[in-house]
Amino acid sequence: MPGLQSADAARLAALRTGDERAFAALIDELSPRMLKLAHVYVPSTATAEEVVQEAWIVVLRSLDRFEGRSKLSTWILGIVVNVARERGRHESRSRPFSSLTTDHEPIIDPDRFLPPSHDRWPGHWAIAPAPWPQDALETAEAAQVIRNTVAALPYVQRAVITLRDMIGCTPEETCNTLGLTDTNHRVLLHRARTKVRAALELAFDTIETAA
């Protein structure tokens, strides 16, 4: 198979000959990422687990047709998106994927910066980011702030930040999985990351008023 990465090739060969240990290893390796991705589209952990299980069944049914045009893991994450979107559509008709692709609020409060007309420091920080307390980011509270903020993001931003930052996909893998352009995915990622950082700053209470 041209283009197939050698690790994937070995793996596929094992799966196609019925090597159950190879399949178990694949389940254990990819399921955590698949659960995170499923969670973007369905609210409950139980439903996310069902989505992942269903996705694995689709993987098995389609495995003989997998041509290796992408990495095996990317292909499987794409299947999760399809299954989860379908399930999400049934469960929350009021929030279709496409209606939440844009948001127009400024991502950083414009008052954090001095106006372009400022005589000395145009466009510079009016309220600069203060250092975060030592180890604050490592607390369970910080993790909860991050989870809550990600959960409140518009769907596509949530999908992009989940793939890029929580799962660790490359830009290319993320774009292929979600059908986005490179530029578009980066705009969405930037908005999402900026909001998460801002939520942490708010939680750490380090925003100081301008001098």
Added chain:
Amino acid sequence: MDCKQLVEVITAYLDHTLPDEERCRFDAHLADCPHCTEYLAQMRRTIDRLGRLDETTLPPEPRKQLLAAFRDWRA
């Protein structure tokens, strides 16, 4: 490049997709600006933390069912 412009292109900077000239202006600003340096560091730490949220795994029962499905699939 001023602070307001810098924070808008941080993701492109971190992804190495900024054009060379803009990257130079970004680095030049950063060398001079402790606030943007702090902001960039916070973004990096945020990204790092996002990648270390707790792992969820498939519970044993669905995992067992999948292995059974695999055996059927090859049978």
